[in-house]
Amino acid sequence: MSAVLEIDDLHVRFTSRRGLRGRSVVHAVDGVSLTLGRGETLGLVGESGCGKSTLVRTVFGLNTPASGSVSILGQRMQGLAPAARRKVLSSVQLVFQDPYSSLDPRMRVHDIVAEPLRIAGRYAPERVVELLAEVGLDADVQQRRPAQFSGGQRQRIGIARALALRPEILVLDEPVSALDVSVQAQVVNLLMDLQERLGLSYLFIAHDLAVVRHLSDRVAVMRQGRIVETGDRDQIFDAPRHPYTASLLASIPHPDPYLRPGAPPRP
Amino acid sequence: MTTPVLLRVDDLSVGYRDADGAEVRLVDGVGFTVHEGRVLCLVGESGSGKSLTMAAVLGLLPEGLEVLSGTVRFRGQDLLTLPERELRALRGNELAMVFQDPMTALNPVKRVGAQIARAVRAHHPRTPRAQVLARVEELLTEVGVPDPAERARSYPHQWSGGMRQRAVIAMAMANRPALLIADEPTTALDVTIQAQIMDVLADARATSGAAMVLITHDLGLVAQVADEICIMYAGRIVERGTVWTVFDEARHPYTAGLLGSLLSAERAGSRAYAIPGSPPAPTRRPPGCAFATRCELPARSELCGTTRPELRPAADVTHESACHHADRTLEFARAVTA
Ligand SMILES: Nc1ncnc2c1ncn2[C@@H]1O[C@H](COP(=O)(O)OP(=O)(O)O)[C@@H](O)[C@H]1O
Ligand SMILES: Nc1ncnc2c1ncn2[C@@H]1O[C@H](COP(=O)(O)OP(=O)(O)O)[C@@H](O)[C@H]1O
Ligand code: SF4
Ligand SMILES: [Mg+2]
Ligand SMILES: [Mg+2]
Secondary structure (H helix, E strand, C coil): CCEEEEEEEEEEEEEEECHHHCEEEEEEEEEEEEEEECCCEEEEECCCCCCHHHHHHHHCCCCCCCEEEEEECCEECCCCCHHHHHHHHCCEEEECCCCCCCCCCCCCHHHHHHHHHHHCCCCCHHHHHHHHHHCCCCHHHCCCCHHHCCHHHHHHHHHHHHHCCCCCEEEEECCCCCCCHHHHHHHHHHHHHHHHHHCCEEEEEECCHHHHHHHCCEEEEEECCEEEEEEEHHHHHHCCCCHHHHHHHHHCCCCCHHHCCCCCCCC | CCCCEEEEEEEEEEEEECCCCCEEEEEEEEEEEEECCCEEEEECCCCCCHHHHHHHHHCCCCCCCEEEEEEEEECCEEHHHCCHHHHHHHECCCEEEECCCHHHCCCCCCCHHHHHHHHHHHCCCCCCHHHHHHHHHHHHHHCCCCCHHHHCCCCHHHCCHHHHHHHHHHHHHCCCCCEEEEECCCCCCCHHHHHHHHHHHHHHHHHHCCEEEEEECCHHHHHHHCCEEEEEECCEEEEEEEHHHHHHCCCCHHHHHHHHCCCCHHHCCCCCCCCCCCCCCHHHCCCCCCCCCCCCCCCCCHHHHHCCCCCEECCCCCCEECCCCHHHHHHHHHHHHC
């Protein structure tokens, strides 16, 4: 499988002033290497503060790494001229966790989805309608504003916008964490459909292990800036090698009361 | 195996009157009982009325909302007509609360130990200082806070989110309550911390024998701790029963849909059932069944759009459903959870 995204020994540090002790350095990403194959979903799990979002921001060039490299579609980002870099980056799009704050409340749906097309000089009104259809929204939503939509519909609008420039890779940073249970499944199914239809590759970030298990082909477990374990989905979930992975798995409450200690036999 | 009834809520409605004087019911005719030492889970997605139901029980409704109907009896005593002073005495003593955000219960500028001491003293004002300090340490130890004596002297901002929630549980347990009301106590926490806090709650209940009403949208948690379950949808209870029977034989299409949409190991890589659409706003509920616009039960009928289904025995008296076609849900439940 050819790699669409390669992260090699990436280090990202933040220096902050901390109370009386003066400066302190946070190794937010501490030697991470990951490979995302074409058409594959790589799940990245870890608890809050472990460095997931920092890693994502660095892929998009929003943080400068202390060392290491990011390659997208075979092109090494470090040292690439700005114009060439922008071109490569247009093939990677980000979908955020919070469909409430990631859409501009003053803009109409049409303009939200059209914005990346306009910036790229590829605007066509039919393309906006096509993108909305792709995520299961009717053309008649175009003149409405984000506040008039439910969380799940807003997340669909965010995904339509992310698809505008026909990316090859979607980086999904906790895309269903803020959604209601009944709506999570709608969005997860949509992501699976889109991947099948468009051949997308997903870097899927979440702290919810059930969602990661559901979607991922491979899983990387992150802790305190490092990847402690990477493996095929079933290996990670059925036979974790690292004790941290095992402790994460042991913490998931199973939605089946009959698995409880002292439960009666299943009727 | 039933223990005496501790809390009994009947026909509780909460809401406000709009500009034309018409009632808007955010919680609409809710009823349930909590038995001594048992765990009742109120389950439903956000906006279904879980928090307002328990806020009304505790006399803690936000400004502008009122109880529109119903009774709330705690050990037979009507809480809705109880004078505020007596209700306050009950809260923090026999009735204790833990909320999602521990900072709603903690004062940021006071030492944690002093705040727990205050809870201890609130109902036993004449306790000697040394005894209060010893009790504070004991409570912090019980909830698994390391170095309790030293930690007690620090401020909430020096504690992590999980540790703060432990402190709040210590405060809630200070006077050995008979009923603990926990509103999404672990929703903001990471999974490993969530598991620790659920253990702390279980231990606290084991020591004190307290009953618990746990509000949550997490069916995993429910499956692990509930004795009884009330499934709420659009301000009403749509299904009620023991954890065993509800998980095993859902009698409401909404419950079946929720169970079907769980992303489980067995379904990895395939499509889970997804309930279409989203819940109606309180001011836009359809006239018949509030779930009608999303319901995919093959047996649904015209009745669903015209007549509101009431909660009534489905399988037996302990398992109730508010669906006109509750006798036709099992096959659907099996199909969507397959
Ligand atoms: N801009 C920043 N300045 C200083 N520290 C930061 C910054 N962004 C993130 N951090 C720190 O880096 C670590 C990783 O954060 P983050 O990547 O947001 O974690 P996650 O997304 O896994 O929750 C945390 O300790 C966080 O406080
Ligand atoms: N102070 C308030 N004024 C008006 N509506 C409110 C108020 N508080 C909550 N609501 C509405 O009441 C409904 C139920 O809210 P709540 O009990 O908080 O739901 P849950 O706890 O199940 O998420 C929601 O639709 C919410 O928007
Ligand atoms: S009453 Fe009708 S619409 Fe409502 S849940 Fe039952 S079958 Fe579905
Ligand atoms: Mg993050
Ligand atoms: Mg709530």
